[in-house]
Amino acid sequence: MIDKKSSYPVILVPGVLGYGDESSLSKFVPYFGTMSASAAKTIQSLGVDCYTASFTPALGVWGRACELYAQIAGGTVDYGAAYSEKNGTPRFGKTYEGFVKDWGKDNKYGNFVKVTLIAHGFGAAVARLLTYLLTYGSQKEQAAGGDVSPLFLGGNGKAVHALVTLAGNNDGTTLFDALEDRFPGVRKSILNTLFTLSDWNPNAKALEEYLGRTRTNLFYEAGLDGMADLNKRLEISPDVYYFAYSAEATRDYGDLLPERRIRKYENPFTSRAYRRAKENRPELTLPALPQGLAVAPTAALIGTYKNYLADAPLATPVLHPNDGFINTDNTLAPSTEPARAYRSVNDSYPGEWYLMPIWKKGNSIGYLGVLQRPDKYRDFYVDLMKIICNLIEE
Secondary structure, three states: OOOOOOOOOEEEEOOOOOOOOOOOHHHHOOOOOOOOOOHHHHHHOOOOOEEEOOOOOOOOHHHHHHHHHHHHHOEEEEOOHHHHHHHOOOOEEEEEOOOOOOOOOEOOOOOEOOEEEEEEOOHHHHHHHHHHHHHHOOHHHHHOOOOOOHHHOOOOHHHEEEEEEEOOOOOOOOHHHHHHHHOOOHHHHHHHHHHHHOOOOOOHHHHHHHHHOHHHOHHHHHOHHHHHHHHHHOOOOOOOEEEEEOEEOEEEHHHHOOOOOOOOOOOOOOOHHHHHHHHOOOOOEEEOOOOOHHHHHHHHHHHHOOEOOOOOOOEOHHHOOEOOOOEHHHHOOOOOOOEEEOOOHHHOOOOOEEEOOOEEOOOHHHHHOOOOOHHHHHHHHHHHHHHHOOOOOO
């Protein structure tokens, strides 16, 4: 057990694969814990309720945020009248019993019930959108009229106590563009797999139609342009604490290369040959081995991908350092929102991001327990909950 000022329920928000408590796979290989240790059980052992959300794998940020709301509050998923009409998709989805039935209300003891959202990877954007909608609502959904879901009405930002991102996709990743550049057609294969996980086997036309929906396309939304578009529309909630955990599975191998040989009669500090050698030194951002072995292929793809053409977002070597799935800089706080380095729990306030120290030689799936010692993995969540449960109550 730990000392606690609060013990609000924790909701674990998975990334692209999107499986949680309702998946049979979760019983054997929990998304948060895999084969190391269950994050949910660790948090529950501290006297804090914890649940893991599940999503329709092929859905983008909006659809998943709507599903997350229904899973926490209970009821039928309402994707919104305006959204459904625009995209030609059903308005309603599954019905859930609800993880926290008094969420966003006073319980029988007169206490206002909040939740903490801990999100991994693509789940970070989902948790952020949910928090935004609870705070500010959706003008488009309100204008559509009829029965409007409470999610789209806003005014309930205090329902979220804290939002924590673990290797969160807060500014976009170049992974999907790098994969498509190296292996044309791979996005269709990934999408087919995600649809199969959704118990739906689409035909080729359905895949093309989905990929053609530019702004509701999972690959677009997870990329640089898609996340920049989302960030333009989101706004930080003044009542929520925000924390960003990041990792870096790569290192610059360029420093290990031998310098270009300089003629003996040239001054190495002034000669043009020396300067050209320094300027032309290859930039090799590759996996830091052996720690980065688990994500070496994707880390190398991101670490060597550059694009200066108009058919894809600009990608320069600045984006090469990565955690195996997302460019490390883009897992920090969203570039559109206020942030500063974390110092202590007593020096943390709602309405801004706190950047935790970057986990050097760590990687995205390390936050899920892959190739992590069970005791170290449990310790991480215990230390995290010591922060979350002791934040100053406003």
